[in-house]
Amino acid sequence: MNHKSINFVLSPSWRTDFLFAGASKNWLVHVGVVALTLLLILSAPESKDASGKAIIWFCTISVFSFSAVMLAKRYLSEKQKNPYELDSYTRHYAVLTAIIGTLWGLGAFIVAPLSNDLLMLYTLVVGGTALGAVSTQHVEQRVFLASIWTAIPLLALAHITHTVTNQNLAVAIMIVLYGVIITMLGKRMQAFLTKNAELSLSLADKVSNLTLTTAELERIRLIAENNSTAKSRLLAHISHDLRQPVHAIGLFAECLKDHATSQETRALLSQIEQSVISMSGLFRSLLDLTALENGRVRSLEIDFALDEVLGGIILQNQAAAQERGVTLRYVPNRLWVRTDPALLSTMVQNLVANAIKYAPGAKVLIGCRRQKGRISVEVHDTGPGFEPGDIDRVFEEFVRLTPVENTTVGGLGLGLSIVRKLSDILGLAVDASSKPPNGTVFRISGLVRAEAAAASREVDHQRIGSQLDGARIFVVDDDTATREGMRQLLQKWGCDVSVFAAPPDLEIARAADFLFVDRDLGPGVDGLAYASQTKQSLGVPAAIVTGSLSRDIEDGARAAGLTVLEKPARPAQVRSLLLTVLSGQTKPASAAAAAAADRVGTSNARSSAET
Structure with missing residues (x-):
């Protein structure tokens, strides 16, 4: 026919x-x-x-x-x-x-x-x-x-x-x-x-x-894409509108520490600071998950000393471990591996933070193990653990098997799901084993060994800490609270601070040793373009401060030789950045830190570079 x-x-x-x-x-x-x-x-x-x-x-x-x-x-x-x-x-x-x-x-x-x-x-x-x-x-x-x-x-x-x-x-x-x-x-x-x-x-x-079914599926797909886009826009607005005041609160809390005269006031400031840290963590988890789902996370593999990353994570979590009564131990090593140090740092940080949160009063051990020519990183804890049948569930989004006893410790149940997604990007394997009530072991395996390189330079913060005295720092931000918080914080460290609601002329900016420039300075004003022009014309180093990080911002900052500082930035991050730049170093000291500064990645990866 x-x-x-x-x-x-x-x-x-x-x-x-x-x-x-x-x-x-x-x-x-x-x-x-x-x-x-x-x-x-x-x-x-x-x-x-x-x-x-x-x-x-x-x-x-x-x-x-x-x-x-x-x-x-x-x-x-x-x-x-x-x-x-x-x-x-x-x-x-x-x-x-x-x-x-x-x-x-x-x-x-x-x-x-x-x-x-x-x-x-x-x-x-x-x-x-x-x-x-x-x-x-x-x-x-x-x-x-x-x-x-x-x-x-x-x-x-x-x-x-x-x-x-x-x-x-x-x-x-x-x-x-x-x-x-x-x-x-x-x-x-x-x-x-x-x-x-x-x-x-x-x-x-x-x-x-x-045909009708295909049309319906296409309609559903478009709805899902629109919902995903709407979710990303909502999170971007959250990051900009909510992280802005949280950023200012953290700066003010740090400034008030020197003025606290009573034990009650210091305790109150400590609680405020802890709340800011907790809220910042929630923001980072949500934005990290969105970045992973949208394919915005890219890996940059380099050879680095594993001890640099793991040692930094131990220092970062000491205070949280003490607050939860957790004994945090780390077995140093001389191993070098080839992977993305920033993403690996995020994975281990999430595992350690998870162990501290859900195993109060327990012992947590971080170490490495050689397995058939590859390296694995393991996090052991002596907490209550979970049933073996729940192993797959713990890596799902928004899953929390054990209620947190301390109500001051928050979370959305996203940490382990982020670890699993990052492992897929890096080509690594993540697994867990648990025998209640004898604790849990989380393992990141498949790391490729690398040859050890020459010893990296280290920053002596005590020796160069005095270099912040008299440093001329310009803060350009259209938010009054953020400008005032940065001014007080930097003056506390001995800096000579000038604040601006709008970008100053280049002749004025020439006098600065360093600029903190907000990305969003109001309609028609691009902070990234201004900072790039200042760096190119005057050679003045600058950091772009933003509450709505995107790939375009990160790519533009990297192309201009600028640092990206994501709100809410902790004072330790601000101080570490200034010490690194004003000590005459144009790059962070270690290979792992350099990769964390240069790569395009998640907010947790950047925050894990604190010292």
């Missing part, structure tokens, strides 16, 4: 469409066959007396054939205008084919008196015409039956009417049997075509349903 017939079967009037589709060409061919038959009759020597009848026969059958052509053309042009009149076309078509079939049968009576050989030849022509009728009209049973059984009986009768012999009788019987055979063939073809039509209609229905 060609593509046109496929289109026909998808229409309610597919049978009539199929019947009339090629009818015009078929009947024109039929007229040609009739004309050749006439020539065959007229060329016979015995046809002189029958020539007139033959010509009348030809003209009559040709008229009805052209009538069939006109009916087919009219149907094809009128079927869209009068869809309820379609069956009448089929009835008229059947009448025409019956008349034409009858004329073919009557023609045999014109040929039979002429010669037996001519009659046999005429019989072959009628047989071929009948077969052609079956092939073109089998879609409508009444039409092809009218064509066959008006011609076949008359043809058989013509064989036995003029001369009755056994041979003619046998031929007549064979003609009738031939009619029966081609009738069966026509019915089988009709059944086959009907089955194909039903399958095509069923397929069309399934394709329609599939």
Whole structure:
């Protein structure tokens, strides 16, 4: 079945469409066959007396054939205008084919008196015409039956009417049997075509349903993408609008420490600081998860000493461990590995913080192990642990198996899910084992060993701490609370501080030793562009401070040689940055810290570089 017939079967009037589709060409061919038959009759020597009848026969059958052509053309042009009149076309078509079939049968009576050989030849022509009728009209049973059984009986009768012999009788019987055979063939073809039509209609229905389903899935996908985009925008607004005041609160709390005269005031400031740290952690977890889901985290593999990263994490978590009554131990090593130190630091930091949070009063041990040419980092704790059946669940988002006893310790249950996602980026494996109540072991395995490099330079903070005295620091921020908090904090460290709500002229900025420039300084004011221009024109180092970090900001800052400081920034981060820059170092001292400063990654990775 060609593509046109496929289109026909998808229409309610597919049978009539199929019947009339090629009818015009078929009947024109039929007229040609009739004309050749006439020539065959007229060329016979015995046809002189029958020539007139033959010509009348030809003209009559040709008229009805052209009538069939006109009916087919009219149907094809009128079927869209009068869809309820379609069956009448089929009835008229059947009448025409019956008349034409009858004329073919009557023609045999014109040929039979002429010669037996001519009659046999005429019989072959009628047989071929009948077969052609079956092939073109089998879609409508009444039409092809009218064509066959008006011609076949008359043809058989013509064989036995003029001369009755056994041979003619046998031929007549064979003609009738031939009619029966081609009738069966026509019915089988009709059944086959009907089955194909039903399958095509069923397929069309399934394709329609599939199209609707695909459209619905596409709609759902677009909704999901829009929701994801909306979520990212919401988190960006949260990071900018909420982290701004949290950033200022942390700065003010640090400034008030020197003015606290009573134990009660110092305890209150400590609680404020702890709350700021907790809220900052929540922001970082949410934004880290969003960055990972959006594919914004990229790894930068370098060779570095594993002890640099792990040792820094121990120092970072000492205060939190003491507050929770946790004994934090670390087994130093001289191993070098090749991976992204910032992302690895984030993974280990999350594991250590998780152990401290959920195992109060326990012992936590961090160490390394060699396994088949690779290195694994393990975090052991003697806390309550969890059931082995919950191992996969602990790596899911927003899952917290054990309630936190201390209400001052928050969290969303994202730390371990971030560890798993980062391990996929680095091509590492993360697993856990636990035997309640004997503690838990988390393991990061698959680290590739690297050759040890020359000893890295270290920053002596005690020796260079005095360099902050008199340092000229410019703070450019449109938020009043943030400007005031930074001013008080930097003055506490002995800096000469100037604050600006809008970018100062380059001639004024020339006097600065360092600039802290907020990324968002109001409509039409780009802090990154200003800091880049200052660095390029004056050579003044600067840090971009932002509450809505993005890949574009990080790429732009790195291209301009600027540092990115994400809000809420802890005072220790600000002090470490100033000491590093003002000591004459343009890069952090260690390879691991350098990678953390240069890479595009998550906020936890950057915060883990504190010292």
